[in-house]
Amino acid sequence: MAGPQGEIETLIGLMARLPGLGPRSARRAVLHLLKKRDLLMAPLAAAMARTAATTRDCAICGNLGSDELCGICTDPKRSTGEICVVEDVADLWALEQSGAFRGRYHVLGGTLSPLDAVGPDDLRIPDLVARVIDTSTTEVILALPATVDGQTTAHYLADALAPTGVAVSSLAQGVPVGGELDYLDEGTITAALRARRRF
Template sequence: MAKPIAGPEIERLIQLLAKLPGLGPRSARRAALHLVKRREQLLAPLSAAMGEALDKVTICSVCGNIDTFDPCTICTDGSRDQSIVIVVEDVSDLWALERAKALNAAYHVLGGVLSPLDGIGPDDLTIRQLVERVHKGGVKELILAVNATVEGQTTAHYLMDQLEGFEVRVTRLAHGVPVGGELDYLDEGTLSAAMRSRTGL
């Protein structure tokens, strides 16, 4: 076991940073060193921003987006077509579609995909809330913008079964999304093309 190279506070900072996606132990050490060297310019504002986020950030009770308001900014935006709901796996997918400015519609975040091997079933996702949202009326089209993975397609088929009998058009992303691809890694042009070329199921 390697000996600590700094005090416990810095070691804890490194350990916490290493838990972030894309940061391993080496990258976390570099990031921690950079933050500590620039305490006034970076570490203090970052600490304040994280404290504020902890106090104010919440999950939207309507769509599942992350915001400081509930309902979120997207759900309360009067310029959006609330009759079209884009169904995504995660908030990162919602943000990717928003960056692409693909469609000015509403969203629904599932919170993942069905994955029996990982023990994730329908009750672990917001599928029931989506069905209730459609049941209330006002939704004319659901766009299933799930990833083109086996789990994503399984989830899409399950949603189709759950929505059978409702008078709602169900479409999915088409051209531009490769099989096995994930929305958060696609460029904005590809996402826009896929949204424009969506097809019925």
């Protein structure tokens, strides 16, 4: 397809690659942006270009920011003894939003996945081990997904960190706050029973 229509279809195709957007949602979003070209599309395009040019990975933890080190890694009020390991930056941001963790983070950049040929050297696992050895880390908290790949990664990390002597823990799994048992799947209920504690 030639001309402007081809450019629109290209934009729709790119938008459809975003998480949570399929072809229909992408088409609606693009048409809305085109209707509000001056109010939305031009500022959005400019903001995206600026963000692409200035955003970088933190040299220590892998978080996103505009400097070599992110604000969490340079914050002197953060605990240096605890490192919370997450799969990606979205998980880090979710934990930060909760305000429950005041230590440092380490973003792996994914999970081990033999089917997708993702091994330890494809992730930031060697960086984590070196970081634990080089710092005064007392505990590594594994905040990885409760999937097969997430749990495989957690076991691999526990084994890789064992020679350092650091304490390794993982997040509790089970019934969410406000959750009702009849809405939960069997795996969640099983995990909750195994992680039970004295009342």
